[in-house]
Amino acid sequence: xxxxxxxxxxLSVEPFYRRHLINTITGFKGVHLIGTVSHRGxxxxxxxxxxxxxxATPPLLAFIIRPLTVPRxxxxxxxxxGYFTINHIHEEILKQAHQTSANYDVKTSxxxxxxxxxxxxxxHPAPYVRESRIKLGLEYVEEHHxxxxxxIMLVGKxxxxxxxxxxxxxxxHLRPERWGSLGVVGLDAYYRAEKVAQMEYARPERQPSE
Amino acid sequence: xxxxxxxxxxLSVEPFYRRHLINTITGFKGVHLIGTVSHRGxxxxxxxxxxxxxxATPPLLAFIIRPLTVPRxxxxxxxxxGYFTINHIHEEILKQAHQTSANYDVKTSxxxxxxxxxxxxxxHPAPYVRESRIKLGLEYVEEHHxxxxxxIMLVGKxxxxxxxxxxxxxxxHLRPERWGSLGVVGLDAYYRAEKVAQMEYARPERQPSE
Numbered sequence: 455x456x457x458x459x460x461x462x463x464x465l466s467v468e469p470f471y472r473r474h475l476i477n478t479i480t481g482f483k484g485v486h487l488i489g490t491v492s493h494r495g496x497x498x499x500x501x502x503x504x505x506x507x508x509x510a511t512p513p514l515l516a517f518i519i520r521p522l523t524v525p526r527x528x529x530x531x532x533x534x535x536g537y538f539t540i541n542h543i544h545e546e547i548l549k550q551a552h553q554t555s556a557n558y559d560v561k562t563s564x565x566x567x568x569x570x571x572x573x574x575x576x577x578h579p580a581p582y583v584r585e586s587r588i589k590l591g592l593e594y595v596e597e598h599h600x601x602x603x604x605x606i607m608l609v610g611k612x613x614x615x616x617x618x619x620x621x622x623x624x625x626x627h628l629r630p631e632r633w634g635s636l637g638v639v640g641l642d643a644y645y646r647a648e649k650v651a652q653m654e655y656a657r658p659e660r661q662p663s664e
Numbered sequence: 665x666x667x668x669x670x671x672x673x674x675l676s677v678e679p680f681y682r683r684h685l686i687n688t689i690t691g692f693k694g695v696h697l698i699g700t701v702s703h704r705g706x707x708x709x710x711x712x713x714x715x716x717x718x719x720a721t722p723p724l725l726a727f728i729i730r731p732l733t734v735p736r737x738x739x740x741x742x743x744x745x746g747y748f749t750i751n752h753i754h755e756e757i758l759k760q761a762h763q764t765s766a767n768y769d770v771k772t773s774x775x776x777x778x779x780x781x782x783x784x785x786x787x788h789p790a791p792y793v794r795e796s797r798i799k800l801g802l803e804y805v806e807e808h809h810x811x812x813x814x815x816i817m818l819v820g821k822x823x824x825x826x827x828x829x830x831x832x833x834x835x836x837h838l839r840p841e842r843w844g845s846l847g848v849v850g851l852d853a854y855y856r857a858e859k860v861a862q863m864e865y866a867r868p869e870r871q872p873s874e
């Protein structure tokens with residue numbers, strides 16, 4: 455039996471229920487650790503579930519920052535330093551990764567608090583997570599203020615990728631399940647994934663096939 | 665052994681390889697069918713892997729439209745009519761869903777071409793996918809032009825949710841795996857997911873726990 459929930463229903467339920475509902479209603483999402491460093495040199499790490507692909511040439515990604523009603527270290531560090539990293543989360547670092555979502559003060563490094571190790575390369579000034587297996591280094595490109603609720607979309611260009619030697623197929627595909635990468639539903643339910651189908655490029659004149 | 669790929673490497677590889685690499689490098693994503701109807705009344709359906717959560721109060725989502733260098737039916741229909749739907753994809757409709765990514769002309773309904781059924785409610789004018797199990801009806805709110813590559817972020821407000829009677833937990837959580845919802849890696853590899861951990865809300869003064 456199909457049930458309908460109206461906007462009025464959504465706005466009148468208890469706030470925790472509404473937050474769970476709207477955070478989980480789109481289903482599976484990617485989940486990543488975003489690493490930055492402040493103008494004072496304090497490293498910062500946070501869990502995000504909003505990384506999206508914008509394009510391959512140039513290689514651009516974006517993610518969402520919540521309203522700046524309280525200090526958002528990730529946002530301020532990116533604006534101050536111009537760089538950030540996006541790191542996959544796998545099962546062995548899940549607890550440490552989730553712990554970075556706790557509300558630490560500005561002087562505390564979530565790397566230290568959670569027991570993860572900053573990693574730097576010659577070409578990228580923001581900290582990667584050494585324990586992660588697939589790591590992207592990005593340069594800040596532009597930001598967009600979403601008027602409807604004061605969230606911010608930050609756009610970055612991938613300038614470096616760190617990954618295991620044998621991580622990519624001959625065609626350039628990453629198979630994240632081979633490296634234990636996780637996904638998330640809402641803010642706190644972590645998932646592993648299993649491939650059910652590899653589809654061919656779809657064309658109007660023929661039937662879909664695997 | 666960890667390997668490093670530079671921006672120069674990314675920009676100098678063969679375009680198909682680069683597209684696969686950048687589309688898959690962030691790992692798992694959500695995947696959804698977005699339904700619209702044109703000003704002439706032709707229904708349209710397309711697969712998208714870029715739906716993100718912006719906030720719960722009001723309930724806002726966003727997704728990415730590729731550059732308007734060719735007609736983007738989803739974009740033009742939303743701008744003309746003001747409404748769209750976001751529908752989960754499950755295994756039994758995977759082939760039909762993927763087929764909607766084929767490049768049909770403006771007069772062809774991807775619903776008909778793929779063998780899916782439009783569904784309307786009294787409160788929402790854009791077509792849902794009847795065969796989907798979790799369906800969101802949204803009203804257009806605002807758009808953002810990403811200067812770096814001419815993609816567009818469209819923001820919508822959830823005004824209706826259709827789902828099975830027993831789909832939500834007492835706390836408002838959706839468990840998408842119970843309804844067969846799928847995720848995607850890149851554009852063509854579809855995944856089912858399995859929960860590995862439900863974490864507690866993280867606090868600075870204590871250890872992470874499930």
